[in-house]
Amino acid sequence: MENGKLSKDPYNLIITGVGGQGNVLASRILGNMMVRQGCHVTIGETFGATQRGGSVMSNLRISEISAWSPQIPKGQADMIVALEPTEAIRLLGKYGHPEIKVLTNTRAIHSVGVIAGELKYPSLNEIKEPLQELTGEVWLVDATEEAMKLGNPILSNTIMLGALAGTGVIPMQRDHFKEVMSETMGQDRLEINLKAYDLGAELIKH
Amino acid sequence: MSVMLDGKEGMEYMVMGNEAIVRGALEAGLKVASGYPGTPSSEIIERLSDVAKDAGIYVEWSVNEKVAAEVAAAASFAQLRSLASMKQVGVNVASDFLLHLAITGTRGGMVLVTCEDPAAHSSSNEGDSRGYARMMEFPLLEPGDFQEAKDMTKWAFEFSEEIGNLVMVRSVTRLSHASGNVKFGPLPRTEAQAEYRFSGAFLDPVAGPMISTGFGHRIQQEKLKKVREIFEDSPFNTYQGPDEPELLIITCSVGNLYCKEAIKALGIEDRVGLLKMGTTWPLPPNLIKKYLLMTDEILIIEEILPFLEDNVKVLAAEMVQEIGAKKFYGKHAGQIPSFGELSADLVIQSLADLLDLGYETVAQEYTDKASAAAFARAPQRELTFCPGCPHRASFWAIHNALELDGRQGFVCGDIGCYSLAALPTGFSTAKTGHAMGSGAGVASGFAKLRQFGMDQPVLAVCGDSTFFHAAIPALVNAVHHQADFTLIVLDNSGTAMTGFQSHPGLNINAMKDEVPALDIPAICQAMGARVEVRDPFDLEETQKTLNELMEYTEGTKVLVLKQACALSPEKKRVKSYNMQINEENCIGQDCGCNRLCTRIFRCPGLIWDEVKKVARIDEVICAGCGVCADICPAGAIVREEA
Numbered sequence: 001m002e003n004g005k006l007s008k009d010p011y012n013l014i015i016t017g018v019g020g021q022g023n024v025l026a027s028r029i030l031g032n033m034m035v036r037q038g039c040h041v042t043i044g045e046t047f048g049a050t051q052r053g054g055s056v057m058s059n060l061r062i063s064e065i066s067a068w069s070p071q072i073p074k075g076q077a078d079m080i081v082a083l084e085p086t087e088a089i090r091l092l093g094k095y096g097h098p099e100i101k102v103l104t105n106t107r108a109i110h111s112v113g114v115i116a117g118e119l120k121y122p123s124l125n126e127i128k129e130p131l132q133e134l135t136g137e138v139w140l141v142d143a144t145e146e147a148m149k150l151g152n153p154i155l156s157n158t159i160m161l162g163a164l165a166g167t168g169v170i171p172m173q174r175d176h177f178k179e180v181m182s183e184t185m186g187q188d189r190l191e192i193n194l195k196a197y198d199l200g201a202e203l204i205k206h
Numbered sequence: 207m208s209v210m211l212d213g214k215e216g217m218e219y220m221v222m223g224n225e226a227i228v229r230g231a232l233e234a235g236l237k238v239a240s241g242y243p244g245t246p247s248s249e250i251i252e253r254l255s256d257v258a259k260d261a262g263i264y265v266e267w268s269v270n271e272k273v274a275a276e277v278a279a280a281a282s283f284a285q286l287r288s289l290a291s292m293k294q295v296g297v298n299v300a301s302d303f304l305l306h307l308a309i310t311g312t313r314g315g316m317v318l319v320t321c322e323d324p325a326a327h328s329s330s331n332e333g334d335s336r337g338y339a340r341m342m343e344f345p346l347l348e349p350g351d352f353q354e355a356k357d358m359t360k361w362a363f364e365f366s367e368e369i370g371n372l373v374m375v376r377s378v379t380r381l382s383h384a385s386g387n388v389k390f391g392p393l394p395r396t397e398a399q400a401e402y403r404f405s406g407a408f409l410d411p412v413a414g415p416m417i418s419t420g421f422g423h424r425i426q427q428e429k430l431k432k433v434r435e436i437f438e439d440s441p442f443n444t445y446q447g448p449d450e451p452e453l454l455i456i457t458c459s460v461g462n463l464y465c466k467e468a469i470k471a472l473g474i475e476d477r478v479g480l481l482k483m484g485t486t487w488p489l490p491p492n493l494i495k496k497y498l499l500m501t502d503e504i505l506i507i508e509e510i511l512p513f514l515e516d517n518v519k520v521l522a523a524e525m526v527q528e529i530g531a532k533k534f535y536g537k538h539a540g541q542i543p544s545f546g547e548l549s550a551d552l553v554i555q556s557l558a559d560l561l562d563l564g565y566e567t568v569a570q571e572y573t574d575k576a577s578a579a580a581f582a583r584a585p586q587r588e589l590t591f592c593p594g595c596p597h598r599a600s601f602w603a604i605h606n607a608l609e610l611d612g613r614q615g616f617v618c619g620d621i622g623c624y625s626l627a628a629l630p631t632g633f634s635t636a637k638t639g640h641a642m643g644s645g646a647g648v649a650s651g652f653a654k655l656r657q658f659g660m661d662q663p664v665l666a667v668c669g670d671s672t673f674f675h676a677a678i679p680a681l682v683n684a685v686h687h688q689a690d691f692t693l694i695v696l697d698n699s700g701t702a703m704t705g706f707q708s709h710p711g712l713n714i715n716a717m718k719d720e721v722p723a724l725d726i727p728a729i730c731q732a733m734g735a736r737v738e739v740r741d742p743f744d745l746e747e748t749q750k751t752l753n754e755l756m757e758y759t760e761g762t763k764v765l766v767l768k769q770a771c772a773l774s775p776e777k778k779r780v781k782s783y784n785m786q787i788n789e790e791n792c793i794g795q796d797c798g799c800n801r802l803c804t805r806i807f808r809c810p811g812l813i814w815d816e817v818k819k820v821a822r823i824d825e826v827i828c829a830g831c832g833v834c835a836d837i838c839p840a841g842a843i844v845r846e847e848a
Contacts (some may be wrong), residue, residue, distance in 0.1 A: 018587065028220075031385060035220040042352075042463075043220075043385040046327040053590040053810050067351060069463035070384035073471065073550045075568030090584035093577035097568045109827070111587040112631065112808045117801075119585035130579035134572070144826060153826045154779075 006039070010063035011170055012072045016091055017083030017157075018109045019054045026083070026157040027058035029184075030164070033176040034062050044070025053112060055087055062170065079169050083157055084109045085127045085140075092134050099136040103163055105156060107144035139167055141203045147196065155196040162200020174198075211257045215392040223355045223381035224249035226388045227319055230359030231289050232261060234315065235394045238281035239265045240274040242675065243704035244293030245328040246382040247321035251291055252707070255716040267707045267716045270642070270675040271296035275303045275318065282316035283416050284400035287363045294322040295621075295641070297335040299676075301342075304372065308342040309422035311370040311411055311429070315363030318374045321382040324509040324547035328379075330621060330639065332545065334510035336376060339487040340517075343426050344372045345433045346487035347442065350462035352386035358442055358484060360391065365436070369429050370411050376486075378509060380460045380547065434488050442484025443493060451479035453560065454500055457507040458483045458514055461548055465507055468553035472563055486514055494521050498529050505560060506536035509548050535560060590631040593811035594772030594829025596698050597624045597632065600742040602807065602837075604665065604694065605633035607752035615663030615756060617694075618652065620645040620677075622669040623703045623771075624696050631808060636667070643668060643676025646693050650684035650762070653691040663756040664691035671701040671709040673726055684762040685733045692755045692763040693735075695726055696742075698771040706774060730764040742767040745836050772829045781830025783845035785811070785823045791842035792820040799839045807837050 015030070017023040024045055031041045045058040061068035077095035082088035082104040092100070106124060113119035131138045141163050147156035165172040177197055181190050210228050213219050221229065227250055231239070241251040251265060258265040264281075268274035271292040281288035292300060297320050304318070323329040339346035347362055349355040359375055366373040406413025409421060437443070446466075447454075455478060457465050462482045469478055481497045483489070498504065498518075506515040515536045522532055535541045541556045542548070558565045591598040601624075608615045619627055619636030620643060627636035638648050649666035668677040673695050681693060700706040708714050713723040730737045736758065740748045748767065755763045770777050794801050794814075803821050804814040811828030812821055821842070832845040 020592065028385070031220050035218070035387060040387050041220050041385070044380055045383055046379060053587060053592070055587050067386050067463075069467045069550050070380045070386075070460070071464075071549045071551075073467065073554065073567070075573070086584040090580045093573060093580045096572070096576050098572060107826075110810070110813050110824075111585050112590045112810060113588060114585050115804045115810065115813060116630075116808050117805055117814060121585055122583045126583055130576075130583055134576050134579060148826070 006062060006064055006170060008078055009065055010061045010068045012077045013060040013062065013079045013081065013170065014057055014072065014077050014091060014095060015060065015081045015083070016055070016057040016087040018087065019056050021083045022154055022157040023056050023058055023083060026161060027060060029177070029180050030161060031060060032180040033172055034170070036176040036179065037171060037173065039064055040067045042068050042070050055090060057091065079103070081160055081164055083160060086122065089127065089130055092130070096134055098134070101137045101167070101169055102131055102135045103139040103141070103160065103167055104131070105143040105160060106140050107142060107156070139163065139204055141200070143200065146199060146203065150192060150196055150199070155192065158193045158196035159200035159203070162197035163204050165197070166201035166204030208253070208257050210253050211260055211393070213390045215390055218387045218389045220385050221352065221388050222249060222383060222385045223352055223377055224321065224383070225253055226352050226355035227359045227375065227377065228253040229388065229390060230356040231317070231363070232257070232393055233356070233391045234360045234363035235287055235396045236289055236363070237263050237286040237398050238278060238288040239263065239291065240268045240277040241291035242268055242271045242274050242296055243701050243707040244296055245704055246323060246379045247291050247293045247319065248704045248707065249382070250319055250321070251716060252705070258717045265716050267709065269710055271300040272303050275300040275307065278316060279303070279307055279312065281400070282312040282314040284314065284402045286314040286398050286400050287316070288314060289317045289319060291319040291321070293329065294320060294333045294335045295329065295331065297338055298333070299642070301338060304338065305342050306418035307372055308344050309418040309426060310416040311422070311425070312366060312372055313370070313412065315366035316372050317359065317362045317366060318372055319359070319377065320374060321377045321379070322510070323379050325379070330625065332510055334513060336487065336513045337511065339374050343430055344374060345369070345485070346374045346376060347484060348376050348459045348486050349381065350459060350482050350484060352381070352388050354442065354484065355381060356388050368436070369432055371426070371429050376459070378459055430488055434490055437485040437488070437490040438492050440485045440490070443490070444482045445479060445497065447479030448476055449500065451501050452477045453503045453505055454479045454481060454497060455505050455507055456481045456483060456497070456514065456518060458486050459509065461507045461509065464548050464550045464553045467550040468557055471550065471554050472557055472565060474557065474561065474563070477561065478557070483514065487517065489517050489521060491521050491525070494518060495525055495529060498522060498532060502530070503533050504535065505541060505556065506534065507542055507548065507553060507556070512537040512544065588631070589626055589629060590808065590810055591623070591626060592772050592829070593809055593827050594777070594831040595623070596742045596767070596769035596771065597627070597696055598809060599745060599769070599833045600694070600696055600748070600767045601627050601632040601635050603742060603745050603748035604752060605635045607749045607756065608635065608663070610749070610753060611663055611756050613661065613663055615665060618645040618649040618664065618666040620668055620672060622672055624667055624669060627667065641676070642672050643680055646677040646680035646684065649691040649693065650680055650687065650689040653684070653689035654687065656690065665694060666691060667694045667696055669702070670695060670697040670699065670711045670726065674710045674724070678729070681730065681735065681762065681764070682733060685735050688761045690759050690761060692752070692765055695764060695766045697726060697766050697768040698774070700771055700774055702771040702773065727764070727766050736761065736763045737766070738764070739766045739768060742769050743831060743833050745833065772831065781848040783830045783832035784848050785828055785830060785832065785834065786844045786846065787821050787823060788842045788844050789818065789820045791840045793840060794819045794821070797840050802839070803834055803837050803843065807834060809834055
């Protein structure tokens, strides 16, 4: 789908996860890639409070025509990229509809309520079930496990970006990823991030 | 490379609202910037400090917002362009000086940027600072999108110079912390010579001394008159829609984006007019009249207080004979809530109700099913201290010391990450929480209630940055009045909550120069307080010290708990210890502790393994602080030097 057009305008994409996972950075990288693609991008996000361990989310509105507001209206997300699987489920009530697509990392991050034994964290099957029932298409990847194999769990959000490119839901170009990354980090970290991006794309193909 | 400085004229970049403001200031030839960190404003001074040396400007994190305003004002008095930035609560702190500044006026263009937090995403309140513009009588600008955030900021400096007064540019979270495309303009290369002129006549605005007096009010009124005239033709006030709309929407700030989206979503472009005001105080009367004449039904859409709404209504009342009676909808009539932030959904709903339109994007059945799935399968995530956070250890010791003391002692809290001490993550130890430094001030008040029979031990907490910002005067007051309480300074070596901005306790400033660090224990000692310093990771010593200090009743005591934040640059992703669970020793629910580590201590780096019935370390999350090893009564949590 390289150099392709958006399948819908605006294309509404949410990146969600838990504070500390690098959600904001991932949304900036994707946003900048899409600007290089010639799009108008608006990203709405909230951060700054002690959101460590809290749910965080970035709203991306990608358009070839004009700028949009920084919050996706109810029931109008086209794609959810979740760095933590239950966060994808959490958003479906507000943003979902039967055709929405979801790409999620399968690695659980237990909330303190779960750690304390007051709440229960679902099994992977209990996570898959509502995702499959309530969406048009679902991709599950164990990005954290793959990131640890590459030496650093924080690479999981780069793997997720690569996986997003692999799904083909929006036109993303590897060269744009390289350009954006090389402006924000040194050569040493760029190599490993490119590797993670490619690995993510591979995970979707298999 | 920084796009702020290297971004090319005529090119479009995706930047945050705060970065758009920064670029606008640089394009205006800003020379001095100051501020105090606070979400959602912090990136303004941060980005400026990144480029300070290359751009030849001076940037500082001031000790508090009042001082930030004073520092920026000095630059303006010396004919340089300057900016002070802060969040909404900071404007309250700065207001004391700003009221006087509005009277003396300014010389070099001076802009006050306030970034406010409707819905209080990361604030203790959702205060609306726009009232200050009206009360203090200086002009207010509110950008309606990212491009305007840049363009308006740039213009605000010229405008400030034109009228000789401070100009306020107000942003909100969904602009400051949202990103969009912005087309950059040229950066000037100007040499500036700072000179403060004071030898002219007493009230000479360009060559006299800058002294606030009651006489200045008349001059200020004349300036406001001029402002109104300038605003009549401002390109920042725009109208989109038919010449005779059924309904006129008047909005400002990000309300603009939500209104545009709502009009499009409902397909009512031919029925509704959208007047977006960029110059919201003072309102230009002729412009408002022109649009009020278009229709009799007006909906005003804005966040937090009905500021625009009230001001439009005053004008409408003044011109009622020319424009006739109008029907106003908005916050007072209940179409727009008077709290929380706006969204396209809220605006869509209001418009659909007013115009009697149906609107549903998703079948209710789907939404019900998805909401039920979220309830059942997505466990709530309550806020918690980070793994390795020194505050968790501090409050563990404080909580245990209070329990051991047994006299219903309590903690007066204030603003910072440690505000979470009011929640289970801080073992619910904080029992008051207001402004920066208020813990110390309120505690000193409680401590003077001994004569009325109050015998509960009183503790207060403040962070290191907060200590300098506002706790010092409260501590001076307490020591002088011999208030018997213990101030605990939670010194984690940075303004951690907002992203490690420098403060006077550190030996580095905003521009990364080496500077003298002020010693918190020595300052407290010099005031005459009894001072102790401990490492909060040493739980036993910390608790013991606290119990001793609570017993000691002769005056004010200070305990500095010093341990760097787990996210500080020196500690981030560096583990002191590799943690492990000795599964044989962990007897979980059968242990006398009934799994104290996960049930009560609740560090996210520890997980309870439901199957094996033992605690586990989450190696992705654990920061390796080693504190949990001291919690476990069975010695099952083992630390090993990393």
